[in-house]
Amino acid sequence: WGILGHATVAQIASNYLTAQAKTYVAGLLGPGVTMPSISSYADDYRYTTAGKFSAPYHFIDAEDNPPSACSVDLNRDCGAGGCVVSAIANYTQRVNDGRRTLANRKQALEFLIHFIGDITQPLHDEAEALGGNQIAVTWQGNPTNLHATWDTQMVEQDAGGGNTTAVLMAFAAKLEAAIDTGAYASQKASWVQCSNVATASTCALQWAQDANAYNCQYVLKANETGQELSGSYYTGAKPIIEIQIAKAGYRLAAWINALAAAA
Numbered sequence: 094w095g096i097l098g099h100a101t102v103a104q105i106a107s108n109y110l111t112a113q114a115k116t117y118v119a120g121l122l123g124p125g126v127t128m129p130s131i132s133s134y135a136d137d138y139r140y141t142t143a144g145k146f147s148a149p150y151h152f153i154d155a156e157d158n159p160p161s162a163c164s165v166d167l168n169r170d171c172g173a174g175g176c177v178v179s180a181i182a183n184y185t186q187r188v189n190d191g192r193r194t195l196a197n198r199k200q201a202l203e204f205l206i207h208f209i210g211d212i213t214q215p216l217h218d219e220a221e222a223l224g225g226n227q228i229a230v231t232w233q234g235n236p237t238n239l240h241a242t243w244d245t246q247m248v249e250q251d252a253g254g255g256n257t258t259a260v261l262m263a264f265a266a267k268l269e270a271a272i273d274t275g276a277y278a279s280q281k282a283s284w285v286q287c288s289n290v291a292t293a294s295t296c297a298l299q300w301a302q303d304a305n306a307y308n309c310q311y312v313l314k315a316n317e318t319g320q321e322l323s324g325s326y327y328t329g330a331k332p333i334i335e336i337q338i339a340k341a342g343y344r345l346a347a348w349i350n351a352l353a354a355a356a
């Protein structure tokens with residue numbers, strides 16, 4: 094996801110934290126640092142020399158065969174340099190490792206806040222055309238690629254245009270209402286069924302498989318190359334974007350609640 098997507102995930106999560114988890118987050122991030130404000134640090138960091146190692150942690154290149162067959166296999170798809178599944182497992186362990194420095198544990202929490210967002214973006218769980226980066230499309234007449242429309246353009250369009258704080262707060266509030274009493278109320282429990290921080294790799298793999306399935310159902314179903322996506326493609330994508338961002342936020346809260354309880 095882009096900046097707005099990650100900030101929305103973090104904002105939703107911050108509203109489902111236990112009191113214990115709020116204290117835990119404040120203790121690691123530092124006073125006055127909100128989860129949305131640091132939710133995209135990992136994207137800046139991966140382009141730095143020091144942070145280059147973390148570039149593969151944002152995705153898993155599932156070598157499946159969409160749209161006819163979708164699957165994620167950890168042995169097949171998580172490269173030697175790591176992937177989003179192994180990164181979530183690694184930083185889940187590190188964030189509560191008392192032998193590490195506070196700065197190191199803080200970075201682990203920042204990474205989790207970001208990667209538990211990225212793993213719900215279907216194209217972050219897909220190798221095809223570099224996760225859709227090599228599929229040239231247009232958005233409102235402007236050349237872009239399929240991956241970027243899922244990360245950014247369609248999210249901003251859905252939220253109401255742009256990525257201001259007001260847009261972010263309204264988008265998060267709308268998805269929270271759906272979680273609390275709306276379309277997601279009856280299924281949200283299934284989103285957090287895997288919430289044992291001691292089995293992080295198993296849970297993260299399930300999350301990757303859940304998102305990857307959308308590539309066969311919708312994301313890569315037609316040949317999108319050269320298509321204008323702001324019309325009917327966007328209409329079909331919108332409910333997927335909304336459920337995946339809501340899911341990430343709700344899951345992130347459950348994960349941090351569990352981490353705080355285990356710390």
Ligand code: DCM
Nearest residue numbers: 134135137138141144196197199200
């Ligand atoms: N760090 C990061 N991104 C940055 C700067 C630092 O991920 N832009 C990481 C590297 C360190 C940790 O944060 O592990 C703590 O950084 P600091 O020493 O600046 O508190």
Ligand code: DCM
Nearest residue numbers: 133134135136138196199200201203
């Ligand atoms: N930081 C981090 N991980 C990142 C980015 C930054 O741990 N991905 C840390 C480094 C500093 C603090 O956050 O300790 C503030 O960073 P900045 O001043 O770059 O916002």
Ligand code: DCM
Nearest residue numbers: 151152154216217223224226240244
């Ligand atoms: N990305 C991905 N899968 C890949 C390569 C990249 O999901 N195999 C993601 C990471 C960024 C976006 O695509 O969200 C653009 O990546 P980059 O800036 O590395 O081109």
Ligand code: ZN
Nearest residue numbers: 094217240244
């Ligand atoms: Zn992306």
Ligand code: ZN
Nearest residue numbers: 094136151211
């Ligand atoms: Zn990312």
